[in-house]
Amino acid sequence: MTLDAREQAAAPIPAAEKAEETASSSGAPQWHFDQFAEGLRQFGIGVPFSEGMSGVPEVTMQGRQLVNFAPVNFLNLHSRPDVMDTFTDAARRYGLATGGARISQGVTRPHIDMEAELCRILGKERAIGYATGMLANIGFIHAMSNKQAWSDDMRIDLTDVVFVFDRDNHWSLWKAAEKLEYGRRLFSFKHNNPEHLEQVLQRLRGKRVVVVFESVYSIDGSVAPMHDLVDVCEKYGALSFVDDANGFLVYGAQHRPFAKEYAGMYRATFIMISLKKSVGLEGGLIVGPRDAMYSMEALNMASVFTAQVQPPTAATAAYVMRLLTQQEPEIIDNYLARVAYFRQRLIDEGFELNPTPSIMTSIDVGPEPVGNAIKEAFLERGYRIPVYLFPAARKNHATMRLILNATHTDEHIDGFISLMREFRSKFGL
Ligand SMILES: Cc1ncc(COP(=O)(O)O)c(C=O)c1O
Structure with missing residues (x-):
């Protein structure tokens, strides 16, 4: 609570505004969490957990070994x-x-x-x-x-x-x-x-x-x-x-x-x-x-x-x-070279990437439901791919944000690119 809010807290409570949407027929306030939570479940939104270490290029989640492109601690130093x-x-x-x-x-x-x-x-x-x-x-x-x-x-x-x-x-x-x-x-x-x-x-x-x-x-x-x-x-x-x-x-x-x-x-x-x-x-x-x-x-x-x-x-x-x-500043130099390689591989495959070649490699995939379907499709094939939805991305511009990890192997990258190729026409990538 800020001081301003604390001062306001001493003021009388204003008369209730008319709130038809949030009141039931009995007049009791409705919160609508059940409906929203059900929507989230249908969308497949939830917080997964790792059995072992989190934020590493391969994680075990729900009994499955997944190649992980989601972590933002991209140098993987926390496991050194x-x-x-x-x-x-x-x-x-x-x-x-x-x-x-x-x-x-x-x-x-x-x-x-x-x-x-x-x-x-x-x-x-x-x-x-x-x-x-x-x-x-x-x-x-x-x-x-x-x-x-x-x-x-x-x-x-x-x-x-x-x-x-x-x-x-x-x-x-x-x-x-x-x-x-x-x-x-x-x-x-x-x-x-x-x-x-x-x-x-x-x-x-x-x-x-x-x-x-x-x-x-x-x-x-x-x-x-x-x-x-x-x-x-x-x-x-x-x-x-x-x-x-x-x-x-x-x-x-x-x-x-x-x-x-x-x-x-x-x-x-x-x-x-x-x-x-x-x-x-x-x-x-x-x-x-x-x-x-x-x-x-x-x-x-x-x-x-x-x-x-x-x-x-x-x-x-x-x-x-x-x-x-x-x-060991070369950790960064090697990492940047690896990101440039990853980016070039995607460009060579004809994918449209964000124009600035910084450590963020991103692909705009369109409306939120498409973004979510892509995430699910990758998951089914053993890849955790972060797709950011509004408000983390612009509305109707769900974005695959690929922060390569310094310890992603060639095999991880090859596997990702071959799935991108496979999903290209299905999702209009
Ligand atoms: C630009 C920017 N600012 C601030 C933050 C928040 O940082 P933190 O995750 O340490 O709270 C983030 C997190 O992703 C970010 O990308």
Whole structure:
């Protein structure tokens, strides 16, 4: 509950509005979960579980061995013995939990180490860790639109701050901004379009603005022209926030693709990362200028009212960050070569892919029922293929999002491609 909601909670309950759709003949409210749940069952939507390790290229589910294209921890580092040893050693040394929220209980040495490592990599002054990337995003938008005053000397009011979003921003960002009235404190610009951002910022001259966009977009793998976007932000004195959940540790080095775009990202005021993807754990962090991040410790309710990543996760995150940037950066180079090979195989077969050759390889398969039927057809043949439906993808554009795993074998790839060939005419692929 936000403070605003708590204040509202003291107000009298408004008279009930007429709600014919949600009332039964007896007048009792109807919830319709039975009908919706039945629809989900018919659609085959449910949460599967793995008997053994999850998020690996081969999983056992419901007694079947499946080739798994669903995991987003695409380097499969979480099953590497040295990574696991780091986790278990840290669990014994620092325990399984911090025992409270960041600001009340504090954090452990591994959290400090993880945050320092991230600052080193991204060239920023201070970092804060969160239980997930989504919480980091929600907390950031909340903090940057919040106010706080415990004394006359310690006060800040950000309730006039305006946000400008790329239209394809992740659900967590849009959700966080829901309470900001669109057209007053929330605006958007056309996806990856610096010229349109400039037009929007021109109209917002004189206001305190935070421009929010992603580096690599999940569904179509498009990469933001971050240099140009940050140029526009700087020209208009706006702060910038980049959600780098997808590209973290993959892109940024000079010799890798999108180096120019990433050079722009390093100039952004704030950068958010998720530990779920290249790092292969769970958690999120934000880095930024020292005092802004220090302020955020108290302004950001996602670190005041909830837990942080557990100590062994923090220790392992720091270990993996060093592994991928210093000890074995070739893990990424080899992975990118493998993704390029996979993509080329699909192109050679004549499939229409997302235009940007980033780590996301996706195929738009049309309306949601078609997407679901494709998923089921692959499943029957022993392949878990992620097909994203609205709201994770655009309405009527169910999308196969294929994040190749570094440990997928040639056999896995060949098997997938031969099924694609087989299903081509059946599903219009
Ligand atoms: C662009 C983007 N931002 C944020 C998130 C949320 O991150 P997390 O899964 O760590 O909560 C995701 C997750 O997939 C994402 O793709």
